[in-house]
Amino acid sequence: xxxxxxxxxxxxxxxxxxxxxxxxxxxxxxxxxxxxxxxxxxxxxxxxxxxxxxxxxxxxxxxxxxxxxxxxxxxxxxxxxxxxxxxxxxxxxxxxxxxxxxxxxxxxxxxxxxxxxxxxxxxxxxxxxxxxxxxxxxxxxxxxxxxxxxxxxxxxxxxxxxxxxxxxxxxxxxxxxxxxxxxxxxxxxxxxxxxxxxxxxxxxxxxxx
Numbered sequence: 001x002x003x004x005x006x007x008x009x010x011x012x013x014x015x016x017x018x019x020x021x022x023x024x025x026x027x028x029x030x031x032x033x034x035x036x037x038x039x040x041x042x043x044x045x046x047x048x049x050x051x052x053x054x055x056x057x058x059x060x061x062x063x064x065x066x067x068x069x070x071x072x073x074x075x076x077x078x079x080x081x082x083x084x085x086x087x088x089x090x091x092x093x094x095x096x097x098x099x100x101x102x103x104x105x106x107x108x109x110x111x112x113x114x115x116x117x118x119x120x121x122x123x124x125x126x127x128x129x130x131x132x133x134x135x136x137x138x139x140x141x142x143x144x145x146x147x148x149x150x151x152x153x154x155x156x157x158x159x160x161x162x163x164x165x166x167x168x169x170x171x172x173x174x175x176x177x178x179x180x181x182x183x184x185x186x187x188x189x190x191x192x193x194x195x196x197x198x199x200x201x202x203x204x205x206x207x208x209x
Contacts, residue, residue: 038097039079039188041107045196046189062120063131063162064112068105069138075101079184081144094184100142104195108137111199116206134160135202142191148182151190155198159206173201 073080077099078090096103105122112120112135121129141154153175160168175197179190 035093037094037184039094039184040097041100041103041188041192041195043107043110045107045111045192060116060118060133061129061131062112062116062118062133062135063125064105064109064120064122065134065136066105066123067101068108070101070104071139071141074139074142075099079144079187081148082146091184091187104139104142107192108195108199111196112202115199115203131162133206134162136160137198137202142194144187145176149179149186151177151179151187151194153177153194153198157202159202169205171202171205173198175201 073088077095079094079096080088081091083089109120109122120135121131125131135157137155137157139153139155141152143152144150145152153173156170156172158168158170160166175194177190177194177197179186
């Protein structure tokens with residue numbers, strides 16, 4: 001009579017012990033893995049230590065020309081924190097809910113509207129809208145600081161008269177925005193406040209033309 005064939009009948013005791021050990025280890029890893037946390041840049045930036053400048057000429061219409069350039073290491077959903085002098089590592093169990101390449105231009109535009117006191121559009125422009133000024137922004141850094149409790153932003157920008165009647169004006173800002181803690185939510189808020197301060201720096205530079 002043929003007997004039912006089972007996996008254990010073909011395994012030696014040592015192999016069975018190893019298999020049980022691996023299964024137990026995998027179960028333990030699953031039990032101790034941190035739950036996934038998704039964070040986003042808040043729609044509102046909250047308060048900023050920099051007072052907004054006075055509004056620009058009411059007739060001005062700005063265009064934030066895309067894309068807003070970001071460093072390549074920010075084009076991922078991991079929230080990266082410093083490791084050593086030049087390394088980065090993902091914050092365990094934390095992910096950006098929206099890519100920064102999408103969130104940064106939208107929120108920076110919102111902050112610019114408030115800081116400039118003028119309309120600011122992203123492409124595609126609505127029919128009939130003719131911008132008077134075109135803004136291009138490049139972010140060289142938007143990173144968690146070496147202390148793990150701040151965000152460092154380094155940006156360059158240019159503002160051009162849309163008609164091309166004068167040379168573009170160039171600007172640059174390096175900002176360090178403290179976070180209330182090293183918690184992922186606090187770091188996301190600090191990212192958001194850094195964008196607000198960048199918009200205020202751009203507006204202040206535009207008011208000096």
